[in-house]
Amino acid sequence: MPTSPNLPDSADQRPEAQTPPPQDPRQPPAYPTGPAQPPAPPAYPDPGPLAPPPAYPRPPAQHVTPPAQPAIPPRPATPAPLHAHHISTDQRRVHLKAHQRHADATALGSLLIHLPHFLSSLVVVGLVSLLVLGGLAFVGILAWLLSGLLVFHRPTEKTLARRLLGLRHPTPEEFSRLAPVWQEVTARAGVDAQNYELWIEENDTDLNAVAAAGHIVGVTTFALHRLPNGELAAVLAHELGHHVGGHAWASLLGYxxxxxxxxxxxxxxxxxxxxxxxxxxxxxxxxxxxxxFLGIFAFATITTLYGLPLLILAAPYALAAVGRRAELRADQHAAALGFAPMLASVLHQMHEADQAARHQAALAARAAGTRLPEESAMAKLLATHPDHHTRLHHLQPWLQPRHPR
Known part of the structure; x- marks a missing residue:
């Protein structure tokens, strides 16, 4: 029986794999590409509505005081303009002079004029010592001669300033006002400020200062509180001039x-x-x-003492003249330190105060039906200070502007 070719079973029928067409070797190879869109994320189950958070017990309400707001500082006020005669008192390097003080012509003149007084006093002390001590009279004379050294003794100076001049020590506030000004004055003069002591005179009506003994400078409360520091410095520089020139100790020693x-x-x-x-x-x-009898005694005394009593009678006028010269020298000392304009202002104020006082006295005399007496020539000769016009005249060389050469 003839055989026939085996047919494929229906269950095994599969499409044949299709082979790609041959690729051109001249083209680059084709790489696989991913999907056009990324895959969607997986869906998770819905958890349902969220439960509310648990409620915690709240603390009881308390009243809290808000913190105090810091006070806003006031805006700084515009500083007042400085006085025309204000000076700087900042500390600076100080160059001290080798000789802190000396004896100028007025100091030596004062000692010379006091010489007749000294010799007359020597005779009086000798007679008293002879009557009291007998053969030891020289002890009394020597003790009197050495007593002049007390002029430079600090405790003795303080006693004289307190008892005779009515001065006192400054309060801390007054010293804080005086000390910087005094430091500036002594720095310009090249003088050690610690050599002197500052004292106060209770006087609220008089613009004045004083150079007492050998180491004391006193100033009135009026000058301390009313003058700007430049004019106060001029007053202190004037008194320093008396000390530097030897006027203070020479006058006290002679007295x-x-x-x-x-x-x-x-x-x-x-x-x-x-x-x-x-x-x-x-x-x-x-x-x-x-x-x-008294005339004969006076004549015998004058003859025996070689006319010293006559010189003593003329001494007050000579001492007044020397005192006026000493004031002018002290003014020149202050002007040379750069305080001429300030000192001139002080002199103008003193002149105006004198004029006002004289006007008040004239009104009082007119109300009383009298006339104010004029100053006599003798009083002018005995004046220890020159008039203000004279002092201002001697300050003119320092007040005139100096042209550069």
Whole structure:
């Protein structure tokens, strides 16, 4: 029986794999590409509505005070303009002079004028020592001569300033006001400020200052509180000029050694006046006899002492002239330190104060039906300070502008 070719079973029928067409070797190979869109993420089951968070108990409400707001500082006020005569008192390097003080012509002149007083006092002290100590009279004379050194003794100076001049120590506030100004003055002068002490005079009406003894500078409360620091410096520089020139210690030393002669003169004059008055009560003849006796005694004294009493009578006028010269020298000292405009302003104020006081006195005299007496020539000769016009005139060389050369 002829055989037929085996037909494929229907269950095994599969399409034949299609072979790709041959690729051109000149083309690059084709790489497989991914899907056009990324696959969607898988869907998770819906958990349902979220449960609310658990409620915690709230603390009871408390009243909390808000913190205090810091105070806003006030806006700084615009500083007041400085006075025209204000000076800087900032600390700076100080160059001290080798010689802190000396004795100028006015100081030496004052000592020379006091020489007759000194010799007369020596005679008085010698006679008293001879009567009291006998053969040891030289001890009394030597002690009196050495007593002049007390002028430079600090405790003695303080006692004189407190008892005779009415000065006191400054308060801390007053010292804080004075000290910087004094430092500036002494720095310009090349003087050690610690060599001197600052004192205060309770006087609210007089613009004044004083150079006392050897180391004390006093200033009134009026000048301390009313003057700007530049004008106060000018006043202190003037007093420093008295110390630097030796005017203060020379005047005090001369006064101390002249004291015995002055006391003896006052005692003799008192006894003479009493004797003449008693003699005049009884009879005119007795008065003439006593007057003649006193005249003979005075003549003998003048002859024995080689005319020293006559010089003593003329000494007050000479001392006043020297004192006026010392004031001008102290003004020049302040002007040379750069305080001429300030000192001139102070002198103008003093002149105006004097004019106002004189005007008030004239009004009072007119209300009383009298006239104000004019200043006599003798009073001018005995004045220890020159008038303000004279002092301003001597300040002119420092007040005029200097043209550059």
């Amino acid at each position: 101390w050694y002249a004291l015995p002669a002055r006391l003896a003169y006052r005692v003799i004059r008192f006894l003479a006046v009493v004797t003449l008055r008693v003699a005049a009560v009884f009879s005119s003849l007795g008065f003439l006899v006593i007057a003649l």
